[in-house]
Amino acid sequence: MAKAQNREWVSLQCPDCGNRNYRKPRRTRGEYKLNISKYCPACRTHKVHKEKKK
Ligand SMILES: [Zn+2]
Structure with a gap:
């Protein structure tokens, strides 16, 4: 089992x-997208969201 901790x-x-607008678990291993197109309710359209650490 993978460690979720x-x-x-x-x-x-x-x-x-x-x-x-969104949160997602960051993958420590392997490739992951830095910029993801997501719907922004404030802009009312899809925008390319960038990952930000909290
Ligand atoms: Zn926006």
Whole structure:
């Protein structure tokens, strides 16, 4: 079983309004996307969110 204790959470921040709309567990191993297109309710459209550490 994988250890869930080491899980790190990152926020996905909208570059335009600065809202942190999503959180997701950061993967410590392997590749992961730094920029993810997500819907921002403040901008009312999809924006490329960037990962931010809390
Ligand atoms: Zn936004």
